[in-house]
Structure formats: C-alpha cells, structure tokens
Amino acid sequence: MTMIENGVVPIAIDDGTAFYGLPSAAELTKLANELWVSGEDPQPVHPPTPEVTGATYPTIPETPVAPQVPEAPAYVPTSMPAGVAVPTDQAADEKNVIRVAVRDGAGEPETDSLYALSDQVHGEHTHRNDGITVGSKTLQQIRDDFPILKEQVGGFPLVWLDNGATTQKPQAVIDRLTQFYTHENSNVHRGAHELAARSTDAYEAARQTAADFIGAPDKDDIVFVRGTTEAINLVANAYVKPLLTPGDEIILTILEHHANIVPWQLIAAETGAVLRVVPCDDSGQLILPAYEKLFTPRTKFVSATQVSNVLGTVTPVEELVAIAHRHGVPILIDGAQSVAHMPVNVSALDADFFVFSGHKIFAPTGICAVYGKKGLLDAAKPYHGGGNMIKDVTFERTIYNPAPNKFEAGTGSIADAVGLGEALKYLSAIGMPAVHQWEQELVQYGMKELATVPGLHLIGTAPGKASALSFKLDGYEDGAVGEYLNRYGIAVRTGHHCAQPVLRRFGLESVVRPTLALYNSPDDIDALVRALRGLA
Numbered sequence: 001m002t003m004i005e006n007g008v009v010p011i012a013i014d015d016g017t018a019f020y021g022l023p024s025a026a027e028l029t030k031l032a033n034e035l036w037v038s039g040e041d042p043q044p045v046h047p048p049t050p051e052v053t054g055a056t057y058p059t060i061p062e063t064p065v066a067p068q069v070p071e072a073p074a075y076v077p078t079s080m081p082a083g084v085a086v087p088t089d090q091a092a093d094e095k096n097v098i099r100v101a102v103r104d105g106a107g108e109p110e111t112d113s114l115y116a117l118s119d120q121v122h123g124e125h126t127h128r129n130d131g132i133t134v135g136s137k138t139l140q141q142i143r144d145d146f147p148i149l150k151e152q153v154g155g156f157p158l159v160w161l162d163n164g165a166t167t168q169k170p171q172a173v174i175d176r177l178t179q180f181y182t183h184e185n186s187n188v189h190r191g192a193h194e195l196a197a198r199s200t201d202a203y204e205a206a207r208q209t210a211a212d213f214i215g216a217p218d219k220d221d222i223v224f225v226r227g228t229t230e231a232i233n234l235v236a237n238a239y240v241k242p243l244l245t246p247g248d249e250i251i252l253t254i255l256e257h258h259a260n261i262v263p264w265q266l267i268a269a270e271t272g273a274v275l276r277v278v279p280c281d282d283s284g285q286l287i288l289p290a291y292e293k294l295f296t297p298r299t300k301f302v303s304a305t306q307v308s309n310v311l312g313t314v315t316p317v318e319e320l321v322a323i324a325h326r327h328g329v330p331i332l333i334d335g336a337q338s339v340a341h342m343p344v345n346v347s348a349l350d351a352d353f354f355v356f357s358g359h360k361i362f363a364p365t366g367i368c369a370v371y372g373k374k375g376l377l378d379a380a381k382p383y384h385g386g387g388n389m390i391k392d393v394t395f396e397r398t399i400y401n402p403a404p405n406k407f408e409a410g411t412g413s414i415a416d417a418v419g420l421g422e423a424l425k426y427l428s429a430i431g432m433p434a435v436h437q438w439e440q441e442l443v444q445y446g447m448k449e450l451a452t453v454p455g456l457h458l459i460g461t462a463p464g465k466a467s468a469l470s471f472k473l474d475g476y477e478d479g480a481v482g483e484y485l486n487r488y489g490i491a492v493r494t495g496h497h498c499a500q501p502v503l504r505r506f507g508l509e510s511v512v513r514p515t516l517a518l519y520n521s522p523d524d525i526d527a528l529v530r531a532l533r534g535l536a
C-alpha cells in the first residue's frame with residue numbers, strides 16, 4: 001500500500017527503494033518502462049534516458065558584425081549662460097501665439113528667430129525653453145507637466161523622440177487615472193449605485209470632450225474602441241463590407257500604415273472587391289490628379305491618412321474628402337498621426353469617419369475615438385456582439401442599442417477613456433493652433449539641423465510636414481544608429497514602421513525615425529544632431 005509522507009506520494013521502483021519529491025528523468029523513464037511493459041520479452045516503450053554528465057552544447061557565435069558605431073562624443077548636460085534666452089512678452093498669455101525671443105548677455109533683444117537662438121548656443125544647453133511660449137504655457141512649463149521627461153536613461157537625460165509610436169502622459173492624465181480608480185471605479189451604464197453613476201458620468205463626459213476636440217456635432221457620434229487598428233477594422237467590417245460586391249473598388253493611398261491596408265485586404269478577399277492606391281511624388285506628397293483618376297462607378301469607399309507615420313506628409317484631406325464626395329463616395333480619415341499635432345474639425349472637413357488612438361495624443365493606451373456621421377453609424381452593422389450593445393435579447397432575435405453603444409459590446413476601457421478626455425482638455429487649454437505652429441517651427445528646425453549632418457538623407461520632404469524626421473545615414477545600419485542614440489538617452493525608432501509600401505516607394509526597407517511632439521525642445525534636436533555628428 002502506498003504511504004503518503006508529508007503530502008508526497010513515494011515512487012517505488014523495482015529494487016524496493018522509494019523516492020520522494022521530483023524524480024529524475026532517468027527514474028521516470030525506468031518507472032514508465034516497468035509500468036507499461038508486459039510479456040516475457042519486455043521491450044522498453046521509451047528509450048532509457050542517458051545520464052547527463054558533462055554535456056557539451058554548441059557555443060553561441062560572437063555577434064557576426066561588430067557595430068559600426070564609433071565611440072560617441074561627450075554629451076554635454078544642461079548648462080547655460082544666464083540670461084541667454086528670455087521671453088520678450090512675459091505676459092504672453094494669449095492662446096495660439098508663439099513668442100520666441102532672444103536676449104544676448106547684455107539683455108537686449110537680438111532676434112525673434114528660434115534658428116538664430118539655436119545657432120548662438122549650438123552645442124550647449126540653455127534655458128531657452130522658458131523663452132518659448134506655446135499657447136497658454138511656456139515650453140518649459142509643458143515639459144514640467146510630463147514627469148517622464150525628467151527620467152535619466154543610461155545616465156543621460158531622456159530625449160523622447162519616439163512620439164509616432166506613442167506619446168508620454170502629462171501629470172494631469174496620470175492624476176485623473178488615480179482619481180478614477182480611487183473614487184469612481186465601476187462598470188458603466190449598468191448599476192443603480194453611486195459609483196456606477198460616477199463612472200458613467202466620467203465616461204460619457206470623456207465622449208463629449210472627444211467630440212468637442214474634433215468638432216463632431218454630437219457626443220454620440222463618437223464610438224470608443226481600443227485603437228486606430230480596431231477602429232479601421234470596425235468601419236471596414238461594420239459599414240463597408242456589407243456594401244461590397246465582386247469588382248467593387250476601395251481607394252487607399254501609398255502612405256498608409258499597415259493598419260489602414262490589411263483590414264481592407266481582408267474584406268476585399270472576402271467580397272471580391274479590389275484595392276486602388278493613390279501614388280505620391282518624390283517629396284512624399286499625394287498626387288491629387290492621380291487620385292481623382294482612380295474613381296470609377298465601382299468605387300465604394302476611400303480610406304486615407306491625414307499624416308504619414310514615416311514621412312510626416314500632411315495629406316490634402318480637404319481635397320481628398322471633396323473629391324470623394326464629388327463622386328458620391330464616403331471617406332475615412334486616419335487621424336492617428338495628425339490629431340496631436342494640428343487642429344482637426346471633422347464637421348468643417350466633412351469627413352465621414354475619422355479615427356484616432358488615445359496613446360498617440362498623451363492619453364493611455366487601449367482607447368481610441370471613432371467618429372462617424374450619424375447616418376453612417378446608424379447604417380453600419382454591429383461589429384462585435386455581447387452585452388452593453390443590446391436593447392433586448394431573446395434566443396430568436398436581438399434588438400440593438402443605437403450608436404455608439406451598438407459598437408461597444410462588453411466592458412470597454414473606461415478609465416482610459418476618462419484619461420483620454422483629460423489629455424484632450426490639457427491640449428485644448430494650451431490651444432491646438434499654437435501647438436501646430438510650434439511644432440511646425442520645431443520640424444523646420446529639425447530638418448535644417450539634420451541636413452547639416454554629413455551623409456544624412458532626409459526621407460520625406462513635403463512642405464508643411466508634421467512630426468516625423470525620418471532619415472538614412474550613409475554607412476550605418478538603421479538599427480545600429482538607434483542603438484547608438486539610445487546610449488545617450490535619445491529614443492528614436494528604426495525599422496519599417498508598419499508602412500512597407502511607402503518605404504518601398506522610396507527604394508527602402510527601413511529608416512531611422514525621430515518623431516516630435518509638443519514637448520520636444522530645440523535642445524532635444526541639438527542633442528540628436530550632436531550625437532549623429534559623432535557618427536559622420
């Protein structure tokens with residue numbers, strides 16, 4: 001009879017010994033063979049496991065290619081001669097106005113040019129952020145709002161130039177999440193208790209804020225989903241797919257992120273529809289006459305980005321919408337890379353759908369706003385089925401809630417939606433026109449400075465571009481450049497950036513991609529350029 005000692009079943013083997021605890025592989029094999037073998041000429045079911053003694057393993061080869069990156073130049077941390085940069089208008093409290101002004105050591109205004117200021121102090125850090133006003137705040141105040149910007153990476157101040165992938169979060173958003181989880185957390189819409197009311201109020205207020213931020217006529221024109229990827233899949237499946245018959249056409253542009261290509265391929269494969277692609281010129285701007293020529297009586301839908309995530313091209317969305325509408329075709333605008341960098345008004349634009357992820361606009365991950373014109377949301381089929389999206393269910397049929405609930409089956413990212421609302425309020429208080437103006441100046445400065453690095457080639461040069469400063473550097477793998485910059489705390493992204501068609505249009509498979517946002521400073525660009533000069 002088996003004895004149980006200390007909760008461990010002893011394993012008896014044929015020599016009468018008993019083992020406690022975990023048997024070795026050899027013991028298990030022996031035991032299995034004894035249990036399963038029968039007859040006079042027992043054959044082991046499993047080959048015996050050799051004892052492992054001094055086993056040899058192949059050695060991992062040395063990294064085949066030694067990094068081609070030479071030792072980096074010394075990075076000079078912030079130090080600045082007093083009085084170099086001060087605002088000319090200390091009371092610059094008007095929104096939507098940028099004031100950049102410089103005083104030299106003697107205290108006299110020298111120029112109002114950011115570029116001159118930068119040239120003057122090139123290679124050194126300054127307090128010039130205090131002299132730059134973006135809407136209602138100085139750049140330094142904005143930077144102070146983002147606690148992660150004080151982070152040290154490898155002993156250097158973090159220079160966050162990966163905003164195209166995701167943005168950092170202001171303290172206001174972090175605090176709002178804490179407040180939500182401390183005082184309001186509950187599921188929404190379904191409870192009779194106080195916290196359900198608080199969370200529902202907060203969630204619906206965020207919907208209103210999102211609608212206001214992009215000029216949507218009604219808060220119920222905003223559906224919350226997890227991200228732009230899910231948003232485009234929703235529109236493709238819920239609205240467009242039911243319209244399609246074999247041979248119908250969907251127009252996309254060469255600039256699209258894979259999130260605005262693959263969902264359309266999937267529904268095209270299911271329905272027999274075909275994709276048509278608008279080309280771009282060598283600067284990275286869309287060719288409008290070519291776009292217009294793509295329309296046929298079979299065109300059922302257009303989906304286009306407002307800003308290319310690789311080239312930074314700002315597409316002529318007004319014309320894209322107007323031309324589509326002239327042909328009676330609805331259009332979706334992918335605002336993932338635009339909405340944090342410029343004012344957007346979907347009503348003025350007359351977009352049929354407009355989508356943007358929260359995490360690229362200083363809000364948490366896991367939340368996205370989908371704007372759809374009311375009639376189109378009404379016409380769209382539900383995308384996911386489940387709770388929250390229904391008015392009444394029997395086993396025979398379901399009556400759906402109207403939009404937006406019709407598309408919000410299950411429990412959504414409630415706190416993240418509330419965080420999105422807070423991020424949008426934060427930006428509105430600064431003023432999006434000012435944010436746009438400031439970033440335009442910063443992009444120009446970045447382009448000008450990067451162009452001075454020997455062997456550096458900017459990819460994407462369309463006038464008025466936003467955020468992305470993609471480049472190739474002669475003689476270096478993109479990944480090696482990214483790793484080299486990381487040694488100095490400078491975060492950029494390298495690779496294909498989920499936009500292989502547009503990169504291949506330029507004969508490339510990858511680029512180094514610094515991407516700017518509201519809180520980046522000329523010092524960030526100088527740090528990048530100084531570091532890159534160390535490679536040139």
Ligand SMILES: Cc1ncc(COP(=O)(O)O)c(C=O)c1O
Binds near residue numbers: 165307
């Ligand atoms: C232009 C564009 N569209 C869509 C997406 C997908 O966004 P998400 O990953 O938030 O779903 C991205 C992400 O980088 C993007 O840049």
